[in-house]
Amino acid sequence: MTDSSRPPHEAASPDDTALGDTVSRDDTGLRRRWHDTLLAARAGADGPDPLPYAENLLARWAEPQRRYHTTAHLTAVLDGVDALAGHADDVHAVRLAAWFHDAVYRPDRSENEERSAALAERALPEAGVPDAVVAEVARLVRLTVTHDPADGDRNGEVLCDADLAVLAGGPQAYGAYAARVREEYGFVPDEAFRAGRAAVLRQLLDLPRLFRTPYGSAEWEARARHNLATELELLDPSAPR
Numbered sequence: 001m002t003d004s005s006r007p008p009h010e011a012a013s014p015d016d017t018a019l020g021d022t023v024s025r026d027d028t029g030l031r032r033r034w035h036d037t038l039l040a041a042r043a044g045a046d047g048p049d050p051l052p053y054a055e056n057l058l059a060r061w062a063e064p065q066r067r068y069h070t071t072a073h074l075t076a077v078l079d080g081v082d083a084l085a086g087h088a089d090d091v092h093a094v095r096l097a098a099w100f101h102d103a104v105y106r107p108d109r110s111e112n113e114e115r116s117a118a119l120a121e122r123a124l125p126e127a128g129v130p131d132a133v134v135a136e137v138a139r140l141v142r143l144t145v146t147h148d149p150a151d152g153d154r155n156g157e158v159l160c161d162a163d164l165a166v167l168a169g170g171p172q173a174y175g176a177y178a179a180r181v182r183e184e185y186g187f188v189p190d191e192a193f194r195a196g197r198a199a200v201l202r203q204l205l206d207l208p209r210l211f212r213t214p215y216g217s218a219e220w221e222a223r224a225r226h227n228l229a230t231e232l233e234l235l236d237p238s239a240p241r
Contacts, residue, residue, distance in 0.1 A: 027058050027071060033078060034099060038127060041092040047128020060103045067183035069102045073166075077101070080162025087213045088158040093133050096124065097140035097159050107184045117141040147204075149212060157212035161220070164210055167227055168220035174227045194235045201232040 034054040038047070061071045077098045085091045097120075104115035117138040124134045140159050143149055147164055149156030166177050185193050204210060210224050211217045 030054070030058060030071060030075065030078075033095075037092055037095045037099070038129070041096055041124075041130075041133050042128045043130065045128055045130070048126070050127070053123065053127055057099055057103055060105075063105070065107060065184070066105060068177065068180035069105045069184065073102070074099065076166060077159075077162045080165045081158055084158045084161055084213050084215060087154055087215070089154045090133070090136060091158070093136040094140065094155050094158050094162075096120070096129070096133070096137045097155075098162065100137060101141045101144050101159070101163065108187065113142055113145045147210075148207060157216075161211045161213045161216035164204075164224065165216070165220055167204075167210065167224035169223075169227070171227075174231075178231055198232055198235045201228050201235070204228055205232070 031051065031054045034057065035050045038050045038053070058071060061069070061074050078095065081088075081091065081094050081098050085094075088094045100116050100120040102112065102116060103119055105112050109115075120137050120141055121134060124137060125131065129137075136155065140155055143153075143156050143160065144163055147160040149160055167174070169177060181197070182193065185196075188196070205225065205228050209217060209221065211221050
């Protein structure tokens with residue numbers, strides 16, 4: 001698989017490694033989930049062995065710069081998609097989007113979602129996924145920039161709710177999440193991090209709804225807003241609650 005978006009004189013970065021490159025890891029459950037999802041998305045069509053794709057994706061999710069965006073986060077999002085699966089129009093596309101939504105991740109870059117979507121657009125046709133499903137997966141990955149799906153976008157609602165479900169954790173779980181996010185941005189000075197993180201929290205709190213599925217709205221919205229407001233107050237004591 002080639003990367004036609006990169007000029008030929010540029011060396012490939014870890015972001016741009018072809019999905020055929022393999023790394024052996026002990027993530028049997030995730031490998032099985034990838035295998036089953038890819039076969040379902042192919043809808044009976046032939047395709048190459050799913051395993052090399054799983055290996056490469058798992059290697060990406062285990063890169064050393066990650067502290068929050070790890071295979072643990074991938075597993076949590078896949079679990080969230082499973083919990084909300086009945087709301088999706090195409091749950092196989094949503095599951096594939098979960099695999100790719102942070103497949104490219106560098107905390108010092110702003111184009112991670114676009115690179116992740118582009119990776120899906122290159123890899124999934126090669127893996128035997130129909131063009132319409134590939135397009136939907138890439139659209140969903142790009143949607144995670146804003147986490148603001150349009151009304152009636154049931155696939156987008158499921159993916160975004162599953163991705164944001166971490167915000168509704170109990171105090172200990174949410175505190176661990178916030179600490180891991182800070183670790184990922186360890187290269188950022190404290191004052192700059194507090195300002196940037198506070199801006200992200202305000203953006204989320206300004207959304208009319210954090211969660212769009214009926215389950216997410218009923219079960220996660222109130223606790224997530226409380227957690228976000230509490231963290232914002234700790235970062236910026238002058239912020240209104």
